[in-house]
Amino acid sequence: MTGTAPTGATERAELARLAFALGEKYADRSLGDEQAAEAQWQDLRRAGLPAISLPEEHGGAGDTADLCLVVERLAAGGYPAPKLTISTAVAGSIIARHGTADQRRRWLPGIASGELRFCFALTEPGAGSNSANLATRAERVGDGWRVSGEKTYISAVDSSDVMVLVARDVESGGLTLLALDLPDSRLALHRVDVHVPVAENQWTVFLDGVDVPGNAVIGETGRGMRAVFDGLNPERLVVAAQAVGIGRWCLNRATAYAGQRVVFDVPIGSHQAVAHPLAEAYVALEAAWALLGDAARLYGEGGQAGLESNVAKIAACDAGLKAADAALQSFGGSGFTGESMMFDRFAYLRLLRSVPVSREMALNHVATAGLGLPRSY
Numbered sequence: 001m002t003g004t005a006p007t008g009a010t011e012r013a014e015l016a017r018l019a020f021a022l023g024e025k026y027a028d029r030s031l032g033d034e035q036a037a038e039a040q041w042q043d044l045r046r047a048g049l050p051a052i053s054l055p056e057e058h059g060g061a062g063d064t065a066d067l068c069l070v071v072e073r074l075a076a077g078g079y080p081a082p083k084l085t086i087s088t089a090v091a092g093s094i095i096a097r098h099g100t101a102d103q104r105r106r107w108l109p110g111i112a113s114g115e116l117r118f119c120f121a122l123t124e125p126g127a128g129s130n131s132a133n134l135a136t137r138a139e140r141v142g143d144g145w146r147v148s149g150e151k152t153y154i155s156a157v158d159s160s161d162v163m164v165l166v167a168r169d170v171e172s173g174g175l176t177l178l179a180l181d182l183p184d185s186r187l188a189l190h191r192v193d194v195h196v197p198v199a200e201n202q203w204t205v206f207l208d209g210v211d212v213p214g215n216a217v218i219g220e221t222g223r224g225m226r227a228v229f230d231g232l233n234p235e236r237l238v239v240a241a242q243a244v245g246i247g248r249w250c251l252n253r254a255t256a257y258a259g260q261r262v263v264f265d266v267p268i269g270s271h272q273a274v275a276h277p278l279a280e281a282y283v284a285l286e287a288a289w290a291l292l293g294d295a296a297r298l299y300g301e302g303g304q305a306g307l308e309s310n311v312a313k314i315a316a317c318d319a320g321l322k323a324a325d326a327a328l329q330s331f332g333g334s335g336f337t338g339e340s341m342m343f344d345r346f347a348y349l350r351l352l353r354s355v356p357v358s359r360e361m362a363l364n365h366v367a368t369a370g371l372g373l374p375r376s377y
């Protein structure tokens with residue numbers, strides 16, 4: 001895949017089939033199963049999928065819509081690949097759009113091959129959803145920077161090679177993005193005990209006067225907000241694609257089950273109380289997929305797609321959760337077994353309602369950017 005953009009319908013169909021098969025291979029495993037997630041990641045690497053949406057000159061191929069297609073098909077096959085989210089969609093997008101020529105050469109080929117894994121440190125205990133309020137400081141010292149602060153819920157710090165961190169530039173008061181090579185013994189890490197089926201660990205990261213070189217800055221010092229959102233918007237799109245894909249997987253499984261499970265002499269799927277919630281979820285998933293396609297194309301053409309990404313994220317995560325809930329209900333008690341994996345997927349979809357951006361904060365953006373209502377946050 002690397003270096004070859006999937007230009008035609010045939011190539012896209014092949015890409016979709018490949019991704020579906022790599023999802024199907026792990027469909028019976030929990031999304032919290034680290035071995036399954038790692039084995040799938042190696043499959044994705046062999047197939048060149050971490051390269052999708054990155055610039056061709058650095059080993060990339062395809063665009064944001066192709067990335068969303070791959071992510072949706074993996075999830076629809078049965079096993080989404082959250083590892084594509086931070087490295088390819090967030091870090092890859094930020095570096096492609098805001099990195100210097102040196103930084104692009106240094107990191108993008110490694111992201112495209114899957115050799116380099118990135119994590120992204122934005123959230124802070126004191127700021128939460130209010131990222132404009134973050135307190136981690138970057139102070140200029142000689143040619144470099146001294147960074148102090150605390151980040152929390154940062155995924156995969158222990159299994160990443162580079163951490164992109166958002167800090168406040170002490171001089172200008174604006175935000176600055178910095179890259180830190182990992183592992184780094186100067187960072188203190190405390191594991192956060194998160195009870196959801198995710199295959200990555202979450203960490204609180206303490207930085208106490210950590211010096212980084214001047215070339216660690218990505219984009220403009222003190223003017224990093226635009227770069228941050230050039231990473232967060234594709235993250236929303238990829239998360240939306242996961243939600244649609246997992247929702248479709250749940251729906252397909254539930255439909256097959258409801259078509260053959262007989263309780264009162266007929267298959268349960270012939271009762272409208274079972275069929276209608278599944279049909280409603282189908283409609284919601286199709287609508288969300290259409291919104292997502294438009295948003296992904298806009299971002300891929302160089303736009304920011306802030307409003308569109310939030311709209312797609314809300315629609316997709318609502319639709320995915322609706323599908324998983326209807327599917328769970330159709331399965332009766334079997335929905336809670338390891339054999340069906342329904343509750344595992346339901347829990348993951350429920351997580352996506354709260355992170356990486358909460359439904360409320362996404363709606364706040366729609367209310368202000370889409371409707372022009374006054375800002376309260």
Ligand SMILES: Cc1cc2nc3c(=O)[nH]c(=O)nc-3n(C[C@H](O)[C@H](O)[C@H](O)COP(=O)(O)OP(=O)(O)OC[C@H]3O[C@@H](n4cnc5c(N)ncnc54)[C@H](O)[C@@H]3O)c2cc1C
Pocket residue numbers: 119120121122123124127128129130152153154155156194196198202354355356357358359360361364376377
């Ligand atoms: C498994 C997991 C992985 C994560 N990975 C990462 C990562 O890799 N990197 C990273 O930086 N972060 C990560 N996060 C953090 C995640 O992005 C945040 O949890 C999320 O952005 C919300 O922040 P918070 O938890 O502080 O909630 P808060 O900001 O405290 O919000 C709590 C609730 O209040 C609501 N709320 C707050 N303000 C408003 C308002 N103005 N209007 C309406 N409602 C409001 C929110 O919507 C939410 O429902 C992760 C979290 C989890 C659970």
